[in-house]
Amino acid sequence: xxxxxxxxxxxxxxxxxxxxxxxxxxxxxxxxxxxxxxxxxxxxxxxxxxxxxxxxxxxxxxxxxxxxxxxxxxxxxxxxxxxxxxxxxxxxxxxxxxxxxxxxxxxxxxxxxxxxxxxxxxxxxxxxxxxxxxxxxxxxxxxxxxxxxxxxxxxxxxxxxxxxxxxxxxxxxxxxxxxxxxxxxxxxxxxxxxxxxxxxxxxxxxxxxxxxxxxxxxxxxxxxxxxxxxxxxxxxxxxxxxxxxxxxxxxxxxxxxxxxxxxxxxxxxxxxxxxxxxxxxxxxxxxxxxxxxxxxxxxxxxxxxxxxxxxxxx
Numbered sequence: 001x002x003x004x005x006x007x008x009x010x011x012x013x014x015x016x017x018x019x020x021x022x023x024x025x026x027x028x029x030x031x032x033x034x035x036x037x038x039x040x041x042x043x044x045x046x047x048x049x050x051x052x053x054x055x056x057x058x059x060x061x062x063x064x065x066x067x068x069x070x071x072x073x074x075x076x077x078x079x080x081x082x083x084x085x086x087x088x089x090x091x092x093x094x095x096x097x098x099x100x101x102x103x104x105x106x107x108x109x110x111x112x113x114x115x116x117x118x119x120x121x122x123x124x125x126x127x128x129x130x131x132x133x134x135x136x137x138x139x140x141x142x143x144x145x146x147x148x149x150x151x152x153x154x155x156x157x158x159x160x161x162x163x164x165x166x167x168x169x170x171x172x173x174x175x176x177x178x179x180x181x182x183x184x185x186x187x188x189x190x191x192x193x194x195x196x197x198x199x200x201x202x203x204x205x206x207x208x209x210x211x212x213x214x215x216x217x218x219x220x221x222x223x224x225x226x227x228x229x230x231x232x233x234x235x236x237x238x239x240x241x242x243x244x245x246x247x248x249x250x251x252x253x254x255x256x257x258x259x260x261x262x263x264x265x266x267x268x269x270x271x272x273x274x275x276x277x278x279x280x281x282x283x284x285x286x287x288x289x290x291x292x293x294x295x296x297x298x299x300x301x302x303x304x305x306x307x308x309x310x311x312x313x314x
Contacts, residue, residue: 004120004311005308005311005312007119008115008119008120008307008311009308009311011115011212011213011216012112012115012116012216012303013304015213015216015217016217016220016223016301017220018217018220019216019217019218019219019220019221019222019223019224020221020223020224021220022217022220023220023221023223023225024224028218028221029221029225030221030222033217033218033219033221033222033225034218034222036214036215036217036218037215037276039214040111040211040214040215040218041110041177041179042178042179043207044207044208044210044211044214045110045129045133045208045211045215046178046179046182046183047182047204047205047207048205048208048209048211049126049129049130049179049183049186049208050182050183050185050186051186051196051200051201051204051205051208052125052126052129052186052208053126053127053130053183053186053187053190054186054189054190054195054196055195055201056123056126056127056190058190060123060124061127061190064124064127064262064265066258066262067124067127067131067262067265067266070249070253070258070262070266071131071135071266071270072131072135072139073249074105074245074246074249074266074269074270075105075107075132075135075139075270076105076139077105078101078104078270079101079102079104079105079144080143081105082100082101082104082105082240083097083098083100083143086100086101093287094147095147095148095285096287096288096291097147098143098144098146098147098148099144099148099278099281099282099287099288099291100233100237100288101140101144102140102144102275102277102278102281103237103241103274103292103295103296104237104240104241104274105140105241105245106136106274106275106277106278107132107241107269107270107271107272107273107274107275108272108274108275108276108300109128109129109131109132109133109136109269109275110129110133110179110211110215110275111211111212111215111216111219111275111276112212112215112216112272112273112300112303113125113128113129113212113269114129114211114212114215115213115216116272116307117129117265117268120264120265120268121261121264121265124261124265126183128265128266131269132269132272133179133180133183134180134184136275136277137174137177137179137180138174138175138180141170142166142167142170142171143167144281145166145167145170146163146166146167148281148284148285149166149285219276219300222276222279223297226279226294226297227290227293227294228293228294228297228298229290230294230298231291231294234291234294234295237274237291237295237299238295238299238302241274241295241299242271242273242299242302242303242307243271243306245270246267246268246270246271246310247267249266249267249270250263250266250267250310250313250314253266253267260314263314264310264311264314267310267313267314268307268310271303271306271307271310272303272307273296273300273302273303274295274296274299276296278295279292279293279296
């Protein structure tokens with residue numbers, strides 16, 4: 001068990017440290033790291049998901065449909081719950097409440113999920129990564145933008161929009177993203193009885209397999225550039241993100257007698273640290289920049305311990 005945890009998480013630590021080193025040596029700036037992230041989201045990850053899902057037997061995909069449901073409960077339900085608690089219990093403004101919803105309920109599945117889930121769940125990993133990517137782009141981002149755009153000056157655009165226009169515009173933009181339509185297209189082709197030709201699989205995976213390493217390296221460079229602090233809101237965010245939310249979903253699944261393999265996949269997926277979209281939106285809409293950057297930093301660093309705990313538990 002210890003060897004499994006080390007093999008799954010050590011690559012994250014090493015690659016993040018290399019990214020931090022590159023930032024410290026001023027070899028990669030935050031803007032350059034953003035270019036690497038763009039390459040991952042537009043090319044590497046979509047190719048990996050397309051080849052992975054299309055190369056998975058249809059019965060395996062259908063058998064793991066419950067995984068998508070539980071991840072959806074954790075990400076969509078978690079976002080709404082965190083927003084309501086932050087807004088009405090802690091009396092945060094709507095923009096900060098939306099950012100906290102993203103930070104706590106939005107795991108960096110496309111980045112961290114590739115090396116960790118791929119190691120622990122070789123067959124089901126692509127399905128979980130696709131589920132997380134689709135839910136973030138089609139559910140969490142549109143919901144967050146309703147409050148971020150409607151709750152202040154509209155970010156750098158400075159334009160007021162109706163909630164309906166924000167939602168439909170965000171969904172329309174998400175559907176155009178390769179990280180959304182590539183896994184959906186693969187699933188449709190799989191339902192039609194097609195599979196990935198062996199002669200093409202290597203062409204997709206050559207770049208696709210770079211997803212985890214490039215993304216984590218870029219995250220390390222970005223983390224070095226952020227002004228990290230420790231405060232009570234940051235501590236609460238990290239505890240909720242890394243422990244409470246995945247732990248709550250895990251307890252509910254145990255109570256409902258969900259099979260152990262599915263429990264493990266969902267719990268580890270939700271225990272993945274905060275996605276960088278929370279920091280990007282915080283900077284864009286000028287709200288909670290330091291809190292979101294610090295949450296991202298500590299969530300990522302401490303995830304080696306907390307994810308290891310969930311791997312051990314499941």
